[in-house]
Amino acid sequence: MTAIAPHPTPGSALEWDYAPAPESAAIGRIRDRYRMYLDGDFVDGQGDDLTSVNPATEEPLATVSTASAADVDRAVTAARRAYEGPWSAMPAAERGKYLFRIARGIAERARELAVVETLDNGKPIKESRDVDVPTASAHFFYHAGWADKLAHAGLGPAPRPLGVVGQVIPWNFPLLMAAWKIAPALAAGNTVVLKPAETTPLTALVLAEILADAGLPDGVVNILPGAGDVGQALVRHPGIDKVAFTGSTEVGRQIQSALAGTGRALTLELGGKAANIVFDDAPLDQAVEGIVNGIFFNQGHVCCAGSRLLVQESVADEVLDKLRLRISTLRLGDPMDKNTDVGAVNSAEQLQRITELSATGDLEGAQRWTSPCPLPDRGYFFPPTVFSGVTQSMRIARDEIFGPVLSVLTFRTPDEAVAKANNTPYGLSAGVWTEKGSRILGMASALRAGVVWANTFNRFDPTAAFGGYRESGFGREGGRAGLAAYLRSDEGAQA
Amino acid sequence: MSQQRLPVAKTYKLFVGGAFPRSESGRTYPVRGPGGEFLANVARASRKDARDAVVAARKAFRGWAGTTAYNRGQVVYRIAEMLEGRRAQFVDLLVTGDGADPAAAGAAVDAAVDRIVHFAGWTDKLAAVWGSANPVAGPYFSFSVPEPTGVVAALAPPDDALLGLVSVVAPIIASGNTVVVLAAPDHPLPAIALAEVLATSDLPGGVVNILTGDPAEIAPHLAAHGDVDALDLTGAGAELRADLERAAAGTVKRVHVPTGSDWTAPPGTARLRAFLEVKTVWHPTGAVSLTGGGGY
Known part of the structure; x- marks a missing residue:
C-alpha cells in the first residue's frame, strides 16, 4: 500500500473488496487414512472403508476404516470391561481429572481441530474456530467438575451411572456433538461406544487421539465410524444400558421403537422447526x-x-x-x-x-x-x-x-x-x-x-440445558438436567 | 567438584495486589525448622500492610466477580496446574519446615492440588445448586442467584501450612470473592511459595493477598475494617475468636467459624456457602398460565 484512499464522496458507492484470508489446510494434518478407536487402540474395522469428502471441493479428504457388527460387539465388550474394571473403581475426583485433561487437550489442538472440522464438514472456519471447538472444550471442562459433585446434582445423595452407553451423533456439529455426548456420560461414571456420522468422522477420531494422550483407560471410550447400519447395530446391542441419539426425528422414532420393552434408557435430540x-x-x-x-x-x-x-x-x-x-x-x-x-x-x-x-x-x-x-x-x-x-x-x-x-x-x-x-x-x-x-x-x-x-x-x-419438547425428542444436554440423562437416582422401590 | 555449592537463599516477602512487597514497617521475624535451625527471615506485616491488602482485594473484586464462571474455573484450575509443577519445591518446604516425612509431605501437596481442582469445578455450578427459579404465586418470574460476598479476611490454620491454607483460600475465590489471608505464623514459607504459584498462574493480582506475621496483631484490624465484608476464622485461636467476632459486628460481617479441621477429609460445601449472598430478582411475566391467555 502506497497511498491512503481518499474519503469517498457522500452518496458514492463504497467498494469493500475482501482480500482472500484462507486458513492453511496443512494445520489440519489430515492423514490419508483414519482407523477406529477400540479398547484403547487404533485398529482397522471389518467394515468397508468409507471416503470422507470435502464438501466444498467434492474431493476426497481421507479414507476411514469402519466397523462391522462384530466390531460393535467387541467395542461394547471393551466398554463393559472398562466400566466394571478401572472406571468404576476409580475415585470420582480422579475421573474428573481425566475430563479436565481432555478439555485442555481439545483447547491445545483447537486450531488443528477447527481446520479438520471445516474441511470435513464444510462449515465456515470462523464458526468451527469460534463456536464448535471452544464449546466442545468447555463441555468437558464443565462436566469434569461434576464428576466428584454428583451428590449435588439433585438426584439423591448417591446417584449411580447407568453402565455402557451407546451414542450416535449427526454430521452438523461433529466434534461438538461428540463432546456433548461423551463428557456427561464419563462425568457420571459411564463408559461409551460412540458412532460419528458417516460423512464427518474425522474430528471424532482426532478426539480419540486426545483421549489416548490423556491416558484415559482402555475401553472407556470407543469410537466406531460407519454408516447407519453401524448405528443400528450399536443402539440395538443387548450389552448397552443406555442409548443417546442426536439426529432426525424419523430415525429417533425407529430407535425408540426398537428399544421398546428392553428397559434400556434412551434420550433423543431430534429435529426442529423453530x-x-x-x-x-x-x-x-x-x-x-x-x-x-x-x-x-x-x-x-x-x-x-x-x-x-x-x-x-x-x-x-x-x-x-x-x-x-x-x-x-x-x-x-x-x-x-x-x-x-x-x-x-x-x-x-x-x-x-x-x-x-x-x-x-x-x-x-x-x-x-x-x-x-x-x-x-x-x-x-x-x-x-x-x-x-x-x-x-x-x-x-x-x-x-x-x-x-x-x-x-x-x-x-x-x-x-x-x-x-x-x-x-x-x-x-x-x-x-x-x-x-x-x-x-x-x-x-x-x-x-x-x-x-x-x-x-x-x-x-454447557451449564444450560438443551433439548426438545414433543417430536424434537426427550432428555436434555447440559446443566443438571443433562447430567440426569446419564445417572440413575437411588429413589427406592418406586423409582 | 568437591567443593559444595552454597545455595542462594530467598527473601520471603508479602503478596499484595499481585506484587511481592516487604512489610512497609521494615519488620521481619525469623522462622525456624523443627530442630530449631534458622530457615528464613519473614516479613512481619503491619496494620498498614493489612490495609493495603484490603485495598488491593477490593480493587480486584469487581473484575474477579465479573468474570464468567467458566473463566474463573479455568483460572483456578490453572493454579492447580502450576502447583503440580512445583510439587518438589513444596515437598521440600514441608519436610524442612514442618519436619514432615517425605511421603506425608507428598501426599499433602497432592491433596492440595486436587483440592484446587475440586473447587475449580464448583465455579460454574454454584448457581445451579444454590440458585433457583421461584414459583411465586403471581404473574412474576422470580429467580434467586448466589453472588460473592466481597472481600474476605481469612486466618489460615496454624497447623497445616499448605493443604490447610489451600482449603481455606480455594472456596473463597472460586465463587468470586477476593481474600486477604494471614498465613500460619510458625509455618509461613509454603504460603509465600504458594504466592509464587498464584503469581505465575492466570489469577489477577489482588484476588489473593497473603500476609505473614502475627495474627494477634493484624487480625483485629481486619475484623474491624469497614471494607472487609466477611471473616474466615479458621486459624483463629480460642483467645482471639470472640474478640474478632465482636469486632466483625461493627459492619455486620459474615463470619465463618469452622466446626472441624480435618483437611484430608472431603471438603464439603460449608466454606463455599459461607461467602455467598443470594440475590432475588422479580419481573412481571404478563401471563400466568402455560397456555398463555393474553396480556403478553
Whole structure:
C-alpha cells in the first residue's frame, strides 16, 4: 500500500473488496487414512472403508476404516470391561481429572481441530474456530467438575451411572456433538461406544487421539465410524444400558421403537422447526442480525435453527427489506476463508433435499428470494434463500429443511404468534424479539419449546440445558438436567 | 567438584495486589525448622500492610466477580496446574519446615492440588445448586442467584501450612470473592511459595493477598475494617475468636467459624456457602398460565 484512499464522496458507492484470508489446510494434518478407536487402540474395522469428502471441493479428504457388527460387539465388550474394571473403581475426583485433561487437550489442538472440522464438514472456519471447538472444550471442562459433585446434582445423595452407553451423533456439529455426548456420560461414571456420522468422522477420531494422550483407560471410550447400519447395530446391542441419539426425528422414532420393552434408557435430540418471533417494538436491526444468525449459522444445518420467521404485520415489510439487504452482504464460498459467512452444504444428498424441499415452496405459492451472492463452480453450495408469503400449511413451514432457507410468516397479535409458533409437531427452540420484558417472559411460558432465546439466538453453554419438547425428542444436554440423562437416582422401590 | 555449592537463599516477602512487597514497617521475624535451625527471615506485616491488602482485594473484586464462571474455573484450575509443577519445591518446604516425612509431605501437596481442582469445578455450578427459579404465586418470574460476598479476611490454620491454607483460600475465590489471608505464623514459607504459584498462574493480582506475621496483631484490624465484608476464622485461636467476632459486628460481617479441621477429609460445601449472598430478582411475566391467555 502506497497511498491512503481518499474519503469517498457522500452518496458514492463504497467498494469493500475482501482480500482472500484462507486458513492453511496443512494445520489440519489430515492423514490419508483414519482407523477406529477400540479398547484403547487404533485398529482397522471389518467394515468397508468409507471416503470422507470435502464438501466444498467434492474431493476426497481421507479414507476411514469402519466397523462391522462384530466390531460393535467387541467395542461394547471393551466398554463393559472398562466400566466394571478401572472406571468404576476409580475415585470420582480422579475421573474428573481425566475430563479436565481432555478439555485442555481439545483447547491445545483447537486450531488443528477447527481446520479438520471445516474441511470435513464444510462449515465456515470462523464458526468451527469460534463456536464448535471452544464449546466442545468447555463441555468437558464443565462436566469434569461434576464428576466428584454428583451428590449435588439433585438426584439423591448417591446417584449411580447407568453402565455402557451407546451414542450416535449427526454430521452438523461433529466434534461438538461428540463432546456433548461423551463428557456427561464419563462425568457420571459411564463408559461409551460412540458412532460419528458417516460423512464427518474425522474430528471424532482426532478426539480419540486426545483421549489416548490423556491416558484415559482402555475401553472407556470407543469410537466406531460407519454408516447407519453401524448405528443400528450399536443402539440395538443387548450389552448397552443406555442409548443417546442426536439426529432426525424419523430415525429417533425407529430407535425408540426398537428399544421398546428392553428397559434400556434412551434420550433423543431430534429435529426442529423453530419460530423466531419479531414484535413491532423489537430493535429491528438487532433482530435482523438474530434472524440471520438463526437460520444461516452453519448453513442452517442446525436442529434448533430459526427456520420460521414470524414477524408482526406492521413491521413485516421493513423487516423483510432490512433482511434482504443484510443477507445480500453474506459471503458464501470457501469455508476455509476466514471471511466466509456461509460455507458448503455437507453432502450432495443434503443439497438435493434442500433443493427439493425449497421447490415445494414455489409450487405451493410462496415467493422465493435468493441472495445475489455468486456460487462457487464446484462443491455443494446453496445460496441463502428467503420465502415470503408463506402459510402454515406449506411444506416449507412444516418440514425441517436443514438448510439456509427461511420461511417468513406474519402475525397480528401475540396470541396469533403463539398459536402459529406452537403449530408444529416439533418443539426444540424458539426466539422472541421485543423490548418488553414481560412480553418476553409471557411468550417464553406460552411457547412449547425446550429452549427460548430472547433478543438473541443460537446460544449454547454447557451449564444450560438443551433439548426438545414433543417430536424434537426427550432428555436434555447440559446443566443438571443433562447430567440426569446419564445417572440413575437411588429413589427406592418406586423409582 | 568437591567443593559444595552454597545455595542462594530467598527473601520471603508479602503478596499484595499481585506484587511481592516487604512489610512497609521494615519488620521481619525469623522462622525456624523443627530442630530449631534458622530457615528464613519473614516479613512481619503491619496494620498498614493489612490495609493495603484490603485495598488491593477490593480493587480486584469487581473484575474477579465479573468474570464468567467458566473463566474463573479455568483460572483456578490453572493454579492447580502450576502447583503440580512445583510439587518438589513444596515437598521440600514441608519436610524442612514442618519436619514432615517425605511421603506425608507428598501426599499433602497432592491433596492440595486436587483440592484446587475440586473447587475449580464448583465455579460454574454454584448457581445451579444454590440458585433457583421461584414459583411465586403471581404473574412474576422470580429467580434467586448466589453472588460473592466481597472481600474476605481469612486466618489460615496454624497447623497445616499448605493443604490447610489451600482449603481455606480455594472456596473463597472460586465463587468470586477476593481474600486477604494471614498465613500460619510458625509455618509461613509454603504460603509465600504458594504466592509464587498464584503469581505465575492466570489469577489477577489482588484476588489473593497473603500476609505473614502475627495474627494477634493484624487480625483485629481486619475484623474491624469497614471494607472487609466477611471473616474466615479458621486459624483463629480460642483467645482471639470472640474478640474478632465482636469486632466483625461493627459492619455486620459474615463470619465463618469452622466446626472441624480435618483437611484430608472431603471438603464439603460449608466454606463455599459461607461467602455467598443470594440475590432475588422479580419481573412481571404478563401471563400466568402455560397456555398463555393474553396480556403478553
